[in-house]
Amino acid sequence: MDHFNDDNVLNLFEVWYEQEMPRLYRYIFYKIRDVAIAEDLTSLVCEQALGRLDQYDPGRGEMRAWMFGIARNAVRSHLRSLKRQPAPVSLDKLPEIRVQIRPVEQSYQVKEDFKQVLDRLSVLSDRDQDLIALRYGAGLTNQEIARINGMTDNHVAVRLRRALRKLKQSFEFEGEK
Amino acid sequence: MAKEPLTEQEIHDLLTRARVEPSTEFKTELRSWLRIKLGQQLRKANTNGHRPIWNHTSWHLYKGHDNMKKITPLVAVLSLVFLVVVAGGFGIMLASSSQDEEGSFAAADEETATPELIEDTEVTASPTEEAMETPTIEVLTATPSAIPLFTPTAYSGVPPIASDQSIGSQVDLLIRTLHPEFYTYNEIIVDDDAVQVREARYYGNDSFVILTERMAPNQPLPEGEEINLDYYPVILVEELEGKALLTMDTLQDGISRPFLGGGGGGGGGGGPNLTEEPRLFPEEIEYTDGVMVAWNINDEQISLLTNLPQDDLLDIARLTIRIQTGSLEVGIPGFPPEPGMFVFEYEGPGYGFSTLVEDLIFKPLKPHYLPATLFTGKDEDEIFGADAIRGNDGSSVELQVYKVESEEFLIIRQRVPIIGEYLPKADKSEEVKVNGMPAVLNYNPECSLEVADWGGQTKELVCGTNSWSLIWFAEDLSLEVIGNNIPKSEAVLIANGLKLD
Numbered sequence: 001m002d003h004f005n006d007d008n009v010l011n012l013f014e015v016w017y018e019q020e021m022p023r024l025y026r027y028i029f030y031k032i033r034d035v036a037i038a039e040d041l042t043s044l045v046c047e048q049a050l051g052r053l054d055q056y057d058p059g060r061g062e063m064r065a066w067m068f069g070i071a072r073n074a075v076r077s078h079l080r081s082l083k084r085q086p087a088p089v090s091l092d093k094l095p096e097i098r099v100q101i102r103p104v105e106q107s108y109q110v111k112e113d114f115k116q117v118l119d120r121l122s123v124l125s126d127r128d129q130d131l132i133a134l135r136y137g138a139g140l141t142n143q144e145i146a147r148i149n150g151m152t153d154n155h156v157a158v159r160l161r162r163a164l165r166k167l168k169q170s171f172e173f174e175g176e177k
Numbered sequence: 178m179a180k181e182p183l184t185e186q187e188i189h190d191l192l193t194r195a196r197v198e199p200s201t202e203f204k205t206e207l208r209s210w211l212r213i214k215l216g217q218q219l220r221k222a223n224t225n226g227h228r229p230i231w232n233h234t235s236w237h238l239y240k241g242h243d244n245m246k247k248i249t250p251l252v253a254v255l256s257l258v259f260l261v262v263v264a265g266g267f268g269i270m271l272a273s274s275s276q277d278e279e280g281s282f283a284a285a286d287e288e289t290a291t292p293e294l295i296e297d298t299e300v301t302a303s304p305t306e307e308a309m310e311t312p313t314i315e316v317l318t319a320t321p322s323a324i325p326l327f328t329p330t331a332y333s334g335v336p337p338i339a340s341d342q343s344i345g346s347q348v349d350l351l352i353r354t355l356h357p358e359f360y361t362y363n364e365i366i367v368d369d370d371a372v373q374v375r376e377a378r379y380y381g382n383d384s385f386v387i388l389t390e391r392m393a394p395n396q397p398l399p400e401g402e403e404i405n406l407d408y409y410p411v412i413l414v415e416e417l418e419g420k421a422l423l424t425m426d427t428l429q430d431g432i433s434r435p436f437l438g439g440g441g442g443g444g445g446g447g448g449p450n451l452t453e454e455p456r457l458f459p460e461e462i463e464y465t466d467g468v469m470v471a472w473n474i475n476d477e478q479i480s481l482l483t484n485l486p487q488d489d490l491l492d493i494a495r496l497t498i499r500i501q502t503g504s505l506e507v508g509i510p511g512f513p514p515e516p517g518m519f520v521f522e523y524e525g526p527g528y529g530f531s532t533l534v535e536d537l538i539f540k541p542l543k544p545h546y547l548p549a550t551l552f553t554g555k556d557e558d559e560i561f562g563a564d565a566i567r568g569n570d571g572s573s574v575e576l577q578v579y580k581v582e583s584e585e586f587l588i589i590r591q592r593v594p595i596i597g598e599y600l601p602k603a604d605k606s607e608e609v610k611v612n613g614m615p616a617v618l619n620y621n622p623e624c625s626l627e628v629a630d631w632g633g634q635t636k637e638l639v640c641g642t643n644s645w646s647l648i649w650f651a652e653d654l655s656l657e658v659i660g661n662n663i664p665k666s667e668a669v670l671i672a673n674g675l676k677l678d
Contacts, residue, residue, distance in 0.1 A: 010212065010215065010216075013211070013212070013215055017208055017211065021199070021204070021207065022198065022199055022204075025197075025198075025199040025203075026196060026197055026198075029197050030197075039199070039203050039207075042199070042203075042207070043207050043210065046207065046211055047210075047211065047214060050211060050214055050215060051214070110191065110194065110195055111195065113183065113187075113191055114191055114192075114195040116183075117183070117188055117191055117192060125564070132192070135192075136192035136193065136196075137196075137197075139196075161185075164185045164188050164189055165185055167183075167185075167188050168182065168183060168184060168185045168188060171182035171183050172182045
């Protein structure tokens with residue numbers, strides 16, 4: 001069997017694309033909160049990764065970590081060029097939201113609450129936003145996040161808890177106004 | 178009735194249950210686009226025969242061969258690994274085989290093949306059935322240690338050798354800039370002696386810098402004047418003339434295109450303007466006052482040729498040597514941060530913090546001693562705050578630890594030094610030593626710290642009469658520790674505790 005034949009590589013690409021591209025997209029959207037820019041950056045990251053496969057060094061980490069390294073740099077460059085936090089999220093500008101909840105009637109409220117949470121991510125430090133985006137956006141495990149960030153699993157869990165608490169407090173703070 | 182604020186658990190549930198999805202249209206378009214790009218890569222690989230493959234220890238560019246009879250027997254190949262892109266990422270699927278005790282090569286589940294080596298060029302056999310007919314793959318060296326120093330990318334158009342004032346830098350990074358009017362071209366070739374050569378060409382306006390890396394030890398150096406840069410001998414050649422070829426293979430129709438991102442804002446006029454029309458660029462620059470430096474370090478030779486002033490060239494060379502020898506780190510975009518970038522960590526009594534600062538262009542020192550009083554208090558949650566602030570261009574980082582109520586705070590500031598920088602003295606100061614290095618302890622400096630509480634309210638803590646700042650240079654860094662309402666006896670202890678690891 002020729003592992004290097006073109007069809008095989010294209011098939012493997014399809015597997016990767018279905019599994020990983022949505023993760024990258026969600027991560028980027030959590031950081032940018034703009035559909036059009038998230039799409040642009042996702043395209044950029046995928047294309048860059050494809051073009052730089054020969055630079056990927058498994059000795060330095062998993063492929064997924066490498067991909068998210070590229071994504072983080074792309075997001076950071078973008079935000080740096082804007083020199084500002086992402087704009088508030090508009091519900092009608094959100095991408096498609098899938099909600100695992102029943103009954104369906106509650107889904108609108110969930111989407112509204114979800115938008116509120118996305119809006120409030122800006123109260124977090126950039127690093128905590130990154131953790132939230134990796135955990136809930138990209139759907140990575142604490143262990144994977146720890147490997148990407150060079151942290152311990154426990155540290156990730158602690159920081160995520162603190163980030164959630166900070167989000168909660170921002171809701172409380174808003175309620176007191 | 179007003180809705181109750183969300184609880185932590187509700188936020189967690191919400192984030193877990195609801196998720197955004199890329200639109201079907203976007204998925205389809207991107208898939209098509211990427212398949213085209215992938216097809217182009219495969220065709221390119223098939224045409225020029227190079228395909229990057231990982232063999233557990235190093236990257237190789239494999240090149241198919243037609244005639245194995247020309248190749249001499251292999252000396253040492255420990256394993257043959259077939260990498261197929263993907264599996265849990267773009268991933269890697271490995272089928273490996275190993276050398277047996279006699280040294281002959283036995284491929285697992287495949288027919289035996291004969292890997293071979295010619296001089297520095299490692300050659301292995303292909304494991305495929307076809308490879309039994311003409312079963313050789315030439316391996317052109319490219320180990321991880323040979324990851325190029327410079328990796329121009331589409332989103333960071335600023336080479337590490339360029340000054341970065343235009344993206345908001347607070348400090349001069351030693352080099353006069355080619356930014357924003359520079360463009361880069363990069364290529365790897367293999368010369369007649371099978372030495373891998375990488376050329377990075379930076380050019381803009383009428384200036385250019387060509388950096389050439391030759392990945393082989395003890396390469397002959399050109400004739401010229403031997404000088405020292407950062408204690409390393411380099412050869413300087415002056416009054417060169419010729420034409421600098423700025424190959425445009427990657428550009429369309431000889432038209433250069435500005436890189437994405439990397440600019441905007443800042444004091445120097447912003448980065449490349451994406452709205453500008455593409456501009457024509459010369460294919461070569463004729464020069465009559467060229468200067469070049471070349472040196473051998475770490476089994477590779479680097480030469481820099483430019484028509485910039487000699488002082489600029491030497492600055493670039495000095496910085497390049499620092500990068501090459503590891504005394505200065507330049508983040509290579511595309512890789513996750515290394516553990517070394519995990520700079521500040523403290524486990525206090527009952528409450529801990531860790532702060533990550535990524536993508537710094539230098540390796541920050543870590544504090545090993547911090548005053549205990551900063552971390553003691555009644556309410557555990559409100560004992561202290563801590564932040565790490567990274568400078569816009571990664572040339573500075575600041576750790577801040579503070580207690581709002583008592584206005585005690587500590588700032589540890591680290592940055593790339595400015596050329597000609599000296600130890601500044603205030604009206605009231607004394608000379609001290611930090612790890613044997615001269616330092617200046619200034620009293621009552623002007624300083625303040627803006628801190629935020631969890632509700633987003635900010636408060637400015639201002640240095641009072643009980644404040645000090647300690648300034649010194651170490652590890653190619655300019656360092657400053659500022660304390661307010663912290664005993665001055667702590668200053669040198671904190672400074673002495675700043676170490677690389």
